[in-house]
Amino acid sequence: MPSAPHPAGGDLGRRIVARRLQLGLSRQDVALRAGAAPGYIEYVEEQSATPGVGFLLRLADALETTVQELTGGSVDLPRGAGRGARRARMAELDEEMCWTLLGDHGVGRVALALGDGPVVLPVNYQVSDGEVIFSTAEDSPLATADDTEIAFEADHIDDAFSKGWSVLLVGTVHAVTDEEAARRLREAAYATPWAGPEREHVMVLAPRRITGRKIVVPDAPGEAG
The missing domain is CATH 1.10.260.40 (lambda repressor-like DNA-binding domains)
Structure with a gap:
């Protein structure tokens, strides 16, 4: 362990x-x-x-x-600057592997449509019972998307070996209006949102579609030949 x-x-x-x-x-x-x-x-x-x-x-x-x-030498650099690797191929991920890669918490992005066009926002997320949970500010664009369909994406990129994966979830997001339930979800979170503890408006995404892709590089560590 x-x-x-x-x-x-x-x-x-x-x-x-x-x-x-x-x-x-x-x-x-x-x-x-x-x-x-x-x-x-x-x-x-x-x-x-x-x-x-x-x-x-x-x-x-x-x-x-x-x-x-x-x-920490790559913290402020854009991701994916490496060249394409030899013998790389794209592989589709099944739903179980998508959830495995998402883990129980992390940082991803939500995409939603606003009146003046689409927007993509980074969020800290938690995974619980097949749902993805975010905390945001009450007046944020994500909070106004209550009861609408959004997309959520998380990924990991390995610049050293030019490989990585991405997982996409699509479904309806709902605000948790019961304060006791929202409090329990906030307390169960791994950490407060990076953007600040004042983001206490809890949103839950119940995905209807889960897809994922992975770039496989046979010569890279951890990959089969």
Whole structure:
């Protein structure tokens, strides 16, 4: 089982913990992959450590990512700048895999139609019982879309290996008008919205259609040949 997260000592530690838990790995798993002691993985996660380049390369490989991603070098760069990979192909995802990739929380985008045209908004989301939940401000465009059909999209892009996936949900979004129910949903959320805690208007998307696609690169780590 993955080790329970502890307060990380710096940005590097937080990124390592987040990626390790995303992969479902324990510190022992990462240590074995990276050829390091579990205690050192714990130290790097929880202290403001400055490991050498050699260890970072092994750690990035163990976590199926890049040193640039772990150190935050790509945070402000546009996604998908890498060139197309050799032998890449597009694969359709079934509904079960779409839900697996969405996980139980993350950041995605909602697309809705307004009076002056379509708009796409980033949102923090939660997944519960086959529905996607957002919190927004009462006067936001998303709040005004109550009882209308919207699209929700989430994705992941791996620039290092020119691969990634995207999941699209389409359905009607509803405002949670019962304050007690809304409170329970807010309290069950992984975290408050990145844009600010004042976004307490809870919206629920019940999708009628779920589709997904993945770019498969046989030569990339984690892919079959």
